[in-house]
Amino acid sequence: MISPYDISMPVPKAELHLHIEGTLEPELAFALAARNGVELPYADTDALREAYRFQDLQSFLNLYYELMAVLRTERDFEDLADAYLARAAAQGVRHVEIFFDPQAHIARGVGMDTVVEGLWRALGRSRETHGVSTRLIMCFLRDESAGSALATLDAAKPYLDRITGVGLDSAEVGHPPAKFREVYEAAAALGLRRVAHAGEEGPPEYITEALDVLGVERIDHGLRCVEDPALVERLVRERVPLTLCPLSNVRLRTVDVLAGHPLPAMLDAGLMCTVNSDDPAYFGGYAGDNFDAVRDVLGLGAERLRELARNSFLASFLEDEEELRARYLSEVEAYDFG
Ligand code: ES4
Ligand code: ZN
Numbered sequence: 001m002i003s004p005y006d007i008s009m010p011v012p013k014a015e016l017h018l019h020i021e022g023t024l025e026p027e028l029a030f031a032l033a034a035r036n037g038v039e040l041p042y043a044d045t046d047a048l049r050e051a052y053r054f055q056d057l058q059s060f061l062n063l064y065y066e067l068m069a070v071l072r073t074e075r076d077f078e079d080l081a082d083a084y085l086a087r088a089a090a091q092g093v094r095h096v097e098i099f100f101d102p103q104a105h106i107a108r109g110v111g112m113d114t115v116v117e118g119l120w121r122a123l124g125r126s127r128e129t130h131g132v133s134t135r136l137i138m139c140f141l142r143d144e145s146a147g148s149a150l151a152t153l154d155a156a157k158p159y160l161d162r163i164t165g166v167g168l169d170s171a172e173v174g175h176p177p178a179k180f181r182e183v184y185e186a187a188a189a190l191g192l193r194r195v196a197h198a199g200e201e202g203p204p205e206y207i208t209e210a211l212d213v214l215g216v217e218r219i220d221h222g223l224r225c226v227e228d229p230a231l232v233e234r235l236v237r238e239r240v241p242l243t244l245c246p247l248s249n250v251r252l253r254t255v256d257v258l259a260g261h262p263l264p265a266m267l268d269a270g271l272m273c274t275v276n277s278d279d280p281a282y283f284g285g286y287a288g289d290n291f292d293a294v295r296d297v298l299g300l301g302a303e304r305l306r307e308l309a310r311n312s313f314l315a316s317f318l319e320d321e322e323e324l325r326a327r328y329l330s331e332v333e334a335y336d337f338g
Helices: 026-036 045-050 057-070 074-090 102-106 112-123 146-155 177-189 204-212 223-227 229-237 246-251 263-268 287-296 302-314 319-334
Strands: 013-019 093-100 133-141 165-169 193-198 218-221 241-244 272-275
Touching: 013 074, 013 218, 013 241, 013 272, 013 287, 013 302, 026 045, 026 057, 026 074, 057 102, 074 093, 074 112, 093 112, 093 165, 093 319, 102 112, 102 133, 102 146, 112 133, 133 146, 146 177, 165 177, 177 193, 177 204, 193 204, 204 218, 204 223, 204 229, 218 223, 223 229, 223 241, 241 263, 246 287, 263 272, 263 302, 272 287, 272 302, 287 302, 302 319
Parallel strands: 013 093, 093 133, 133 165, 165 193, 193 218, 218 241, 241 272
Antiparallel strands: none
């Protein structure tokens, strides 16, 4: 049988918005549950997939956090990352900057050491096994306290050789970026790169605040910038990369239908957009599937798709491997969309 994942667009690309916990496919969730003696409140994988009818970000997050119960050992995190990297590689992903949510694991008694060591078992050999280079970005849960974020940064200190940056995710509305000013200042002082989710469900002001108060270098989602022309102008002028996730926006009802997604208008406005999968196991597709969707439904042509792929490498945290970035960029220019 041909898997749909084998035929998605293989243009070389970097994935810059990917939650590793959001790559947990129902089949792997049940396998890990069995291995760890964890009981899942779903009869089988079909029943679990039935639960994937989200009303909004919060209804998704409830299931996302619930299913993490099956992730307990280093090997679980290794298997999760290996499965993702294999699927991503099959869809043309050459480089990925992976988000993880340590607080969600530490709260369940699974330590930072287990999570980072486990993920690293897969990431450390990914260029050889999958042909994919990787970075790790540790996210703070914005619906937890600023003090908890500071404690999490402290717990990460033994692993800073493997962690490239920090991010901010989870329930956005009511948790503005400024709440995390102190921890972002501390992260910057440690030499960590900074990104944050902003303007997914939250207002355009959160995008401005993430830039001005947290000093972020990319905005994750940033979709709602389109409501503020002055902000769009600034993002264009400063070439701030936006990590858009079209299939996620449809599943979480941030946009009504994919055909109404503002991506084409955002590209026309000169915004530095990238296309990513967010939580592919939950939202119906990996990076190549998202590229396919914007080609098929939004009618983006070859040069727009090439621009998206080029932007993904330009916006990558590859400053310590510029030759690798140059190689990836030349692959993008040489790609034949057919
Ligand atoms: C997330 Cl789509 C999304 N938004 C905010 N936080 C998240 N964590 C995992 N997926
Ligand atoms: Zn996200």
